Amino acid sequence: MSFGMRGHDLGGKQNFDEFLAKVKENNIDLVQLAFKKSISDIDFTLGNYNPGLGYYIGRRLRENNIHVAVLGCYINPTNPIESERQKNVATFIEHLKYAKAIGADMVGTETGRFDPNFKIVPATYTEACYRLLMKSMREIVDAAEKLGVIVGIESVATHTLYSPEITLRFLREINSPNVEIILDPVNLLDRNNYKEQEKVIDNVFKYYGDRVSVMHIKDFKLDENGDVAFEQVGEGLFNYAPLFKHLKERKPYITMLIENSNESRYHSDCEYLQKIYDEA
Numbered sequence: 001m002s003f004g005m006r007g008h009d010l011g012g013k014q015n016f017d018e019f020l021a022k023v024k025e026n027n028i029d030l031v032q033l034a035f036k037k038s039i040s041d042i043d044f045t046l047g048n049y050n051p052g053l054g055y056y057i058g059r060r061l062r063e064n065n066i067h068v069a070v071l072g073c074y075i076n077p078t079n080p081i082e083s084e085r086q087k088n089v090a091t092f093i094e095h096l097k098y099a100k101a102i103g104a105d106m107v108g109t110e111t112g113r114f115d116p117n118f119k120i121v122p123a124t125y126t127e128a129c130y131r132l133l134m135k136s137m138r139e140i141v142d143a144a145e146k147l148g149v150i151v152g153i154e155s156v157a158t159h160t161l162y163s164p165e166i167t168l169r170f171l172r173e174i175n176s177p178n179v180e181i182i183l184d185p186v187n188l189l190d191r192n193n194y195k196e197q198e199k200v201i202d203n204v205f206k207y208y209g210d211r212v213s214v215m216h217i218k219d220f221k222l223d224e225n226g227d228v229a230f231e232q233v234g235e236g237l238f239n240y241a242p243l244f245k246h247l248k249e250r251k252p253y254i255t256m257l258i259e260n261s262n263e264s265r266y267h268s269d270c271e272y273l274q275k276i277y278d279e280a
Helices: 016-025 051-063 082-102 127-147 164-174 194-211 240-250 266-279
Strands: 002-006 030-033 067-072 107-110 151-154 179-183 212-217 219-222 228-231 255-258
Touching: 002 266, 016 051, 030 255, 051 082, 067 082, 067 255, 082 107, 082 127, 127 151, 127 164, 127 179, 151 212, 164 179, 164 194, 179 194, 194 212, 194 240, 240 266, 255 266
Parallel strands: 002 030, 002 255, 030 067, 067 107, 107 151, 151 179, 179 212, 212 255
Antiparallel strands: 219 228
């Protein structure tokens, strides 16, 4: 596997020079970069993109041997307020232009909730919400195909694409080689299926394993309400071995982005995961 981490886990928002130095001094060469979460001294407001800005960012990344595996643009493509949905779509399309300029592997997003404040609501699981997602994604994917950029889609148990089955439906209906999957297996787990995590992962690789391009990895615990909650790598209930067996068989050198890691534990997290992978 090829390891990396999210840029904003290295100290949060900071100026671009500080960000580059922090990544370099920690010997990290693969990152997920979310501009507005990581960089404080460049204005990424919608409409500010221009080729010169893209070139500048790309040049500075290359000078520091940093490759962007995922350009994060986590929008809500199912925002029920139409003007906000349109703004989200436009923001993502603009990020496709940044990705082209900086050489990012893809632009990534989750698939939203049917609520303007991004709350967990039953309406997210409806056909109406799914159709709204398709409306947004057809606009995005049309732009991605014209620009030659990959769109990375991440399914989450509380979002519009909440299971392997509905994700398979989406991939068939969007029907584009420019759409790939960012797989975060913990994000597909909830209080009802966490004991069947191996089956969930098996279904991902059975249905669309060929489309899995990047991994997000973390661990989980159950909170006081019995819901799945974040935990650091190796400190929770996630069984990595079945997942790594699939990756070892089908996804050589896949990028593994460790979530919520930090400077003090990143390299030990990598060693822990690599050992399990080697034994899988």
